[in-house]
Amino acid sequence: MILDKYLRSEVFPTPFCQGCGHGILMQAILRAVDESASDGIDIDKMAFVSGIGCAAWIPSPHFAADTLHTTHGRPIAFATGIKLVNPSLKVVVVSGDGDLSAIGGNHLIHSARRNLELTVICANNSIYGMTGGQVAPTTPCGIKTATTQQGSTEPPFDLCRLVWGAGATYIARSTVYHIRELIKYLKNAFLHQGFSFIDVISPCYTHFGRRNPQRAGATPSEMVLNLKNIAIHAKSPQELFTFPSVGTLSPPSGRTCNQKDRILIGEFTTI
Amino acid sequence: MKKFLQGNEACALGAIYAGCRFYAGYPITPSSEIMERMAVELPKVDGVFIQMEDEIASMGAVVGAAWAGAKAMTATSGPGLTLMLENIGYAIMTETPCVVVDIQRAGPSTGQATKPASGDIMQVRWGASGDYEIIALSPWSVTEMYEMTIQAFNLSETYRLPVFLMADEAVGHLRESAILSKDISVIPRSGKTDLPPFGNPQDNSVTPMPAFGQGRKLSVTGSTHDHWGYRKTQSPEVQAKSVSRFCNKILQHLGKICSYEKYFVSEDTEILVIAYGFTARSALKAVEVARQKSIKAGLIRLKTLWPFPYMLFHPECFGTSNISKIIVPEMNQGQIIREVQRVADRDVFSYNKSDGTVITALEIIEKIEQI
Numbered sequence: 001m002i003l004d005k006y007l008r009s010e011v012f013p014t015p016f017c018q019g020c021g022h023g024i025l026m027q028a029i030l031r032a033v034d035e036s037a038s039d040g041i042d043i044d045k046m047a048f049v050s051g052i053g054c055a056a057w058i059p060s061p062h063f064a065a066d067t068l069h070t071t072h073g074r075p076i077a078f079a080t081g082i083k084l085v086n087p088s089l090k091v092v093v094v095s096g097d098g099d100l101s102a103i104g105g106n107h108l109i110h111s112a113r114r115n116l117e118l119t120v121i122c123a124n125n126s127i128y129g130m131t132g133g134q135v136a137p138t139t140p141c142g143i144k145t146a147t148t149q150q151g152s153t154e155p156p157f158d159l160c161r162l163v164w165g166a167g168a169t170y171i172a173r174s175t176v177y178h179i180r181e182l183i184k185y186l187k188n189a190f191l192h193q194g195f196s197f198i199d200v201i202s203p204c205y206t207h208f209g210r211r212n213p214q215r216a217g218a219t220p221s222e223m224v225l226n227l228k229n230i231a232i233h234a235k236s237p238q239e240l241f242t243f244p245s246v247g248t249l250s251p252p253s254g255r256t257c258n259q260k261d262r263i264l265i266g267e268f269t270t271i
Numbered sequence: 272m273k274k275f276l277q278g279n280e281a282c283a284l285g286a287i288y289a290g291c292r293f294y295a296g297y298p299i300t301p302s303s304e305i306m307e308r309m310a311v312e313l314p315k316v317d318g319v320f321i322q323m324e325d326e327i328a329s330m331g332a333v334v335g336a337a338w339a340g341a342k343a344m345t346a347t348s349g350p351g352l353t354l355m356l357e358n359i360g361y362a363i364m365t366e367t368p369c370v371v372v373d374i375q376r377a378g379p380s381t382g383q384a385t386k387p388a389s390g391d392i393m394q395v396r397w398g399a400s401g402d403y404e405i406i407a408l409s410p411w412s413v414t415e416m417y418e419m420t421i422q423a424f425n426l427s428e429t430y431r432l433p434v435f436l437m438a439d440e441a442v443g444h445l446r447e448s449a450i451l452s453k454d455i456s457v458i459p460r461s462g463k464t465d466l467p468p469f470g471n472p473q474d475n476s477v478t479p480m481p482a483f484g485q486g487r488k489l490s491v492t493g494s495t496h497d498h499w500g501y502r503k504t505q506s507p508e509v510q511a512k513s514v515s516r517f518c519n520k521i522l523q524h525l526g527k528i529c530s531y532e533k534y535f536v537s538e539d540t541e542i543l544v545i546a547y548g549f550t551a552r553s554a555l556k557a558v559e560v561a562r563q564k565s566i567k568a569g570l571i572r573l574k575t576l577w578p579f580p581y582m583l584f585h586p587e588c589f590g591t592s593n594i595s596k597i598i599v600p601e602m603n604q605g606q607i608i609r610e611v612q613r614v615a616d617r618d619v620f621s622y623n624k625s626d627g628t629v630i631t632a633l634e635i636i637e638k639i640e641q642i
Contacts, residue, residue, distance in 0.1 A: 008490075011501065047483045049335070061490050061501055066483040068338060069492035069502075070331065071361050077328035081335025081343070082483060084319045085293055089339070089484050107331075110324040 019220025021202030032186035055123030073104030133207025234266030285420030360399030386627030
């Protein structure tokens, strides 16, 4: 396998559940690394930093690179220290939506504001997976979780809009179904000289799918196919601000809870 | 070099001398002068200064910087320390050398931001989760703010853990003539090594601190891990061995780490005062006056609070002395006194003050005469 050299083979198999999208994202990240070799990306000059949760286990311990598996919500803070001391390292944060946008939301917005050259990859399964399927700031309205038995009532974050507002200079969203775009966006993020953020929608069948089969898909494979059905390619970056996708407040009414499952994917800024 | 300056500034100059090249912090009275001085000094030595969004991020950035190869530091006060403890626990678990300065103010919570206290002695000792030992130093002068900052870096490099400099506001904001020595030895970051990053499998001793970017493909995690950094979250053996290393790397070197000074402590001493920080200045004056009054008083000044120098008070060392009474004055409701009571086979008396003012010599003299 072409990717074997990037993996700590002794730690396999992965701990991910059947149907989890994180393995696909893991492969996409490593493919992007491999395909960026001619652009000077070298895994020995990369540091992968993650927080706590399923997504944090994508790089740690699987990647044969320097990996820092930190505290819940704080990987961006640790990554900031690494990058400032050794700017020659390509520092990549891989963490979950709860980690990055709930407990770690302060660090996410401030690192976007600083525009330090970090790549933040959000493995967004829209739920707390490792702790048993509790509601997240990214959970769409109406979704049943361990802590919202009748369905979530809070409007979710659109993380791409959030980091745009905070000052991020490269922003993209894809899903683990749209693997070619995902790899392209990852490569663009690695080469971006500034703060880059990629929101990657990745299904959690165990907690999200099983509780919401009608909306999310009744089987792991249906969940992945559902991503294909609900994703809409942005025709222009400006659509980020007009499109009422899942995980956004629906403008112009603002605080209404949009129950339509649609995900806008694409690159939203390439300054 | 003799200089008239403030304790907090001396701390910053000590850090630069010790090789600190990264500072991340968040403003908080009465520690902010350290951050402000680091913002001035670090660029002069190609170091990096950053003001972070909160104390949690500050401590995270310090640990990240240490793993990127830099000697790193932050400074705060009690409420900020509370936030930092999350990632201080991470630094303990990942054996990350770094220095945390706590300029203590009156609490709990916001308390009195500009008033002195020694209220965080137990917070640093027990604030993070789990089992571990720490090192905490207590300066009593501006000179010691400089010297002990250097010592804190040296200890953190030797034993690979966060080391605390626990000054009270009175010492942090003290202005006096200080000696800024250029003859203090500095322990450098260990550099590249092939030993496992987390303890020597042979004897469970501390191994040199590696760095990212050396091609070692390091696995660092706050989860329980083996000597190579691989998560072992189900293994009783690895958990026990890790905790054993975190504790024993300190407890087995008490003699090397612990430091204290004795004043008027001799065979005739009957009343012993044990003090630290600014309070020790008052205690020294009190003991001098007591001696003039023919009261056989003495002082032990603790320079190291953690690990506590238990051996000093052990009955075997203490048994034949004439000391019959011990007074422990503290700017809190009694924190270090509990450690004294655990080991000193004598009557132990407290003198506690939590009103945001320092303990005066007069107050200690009265206590000496009273008991």
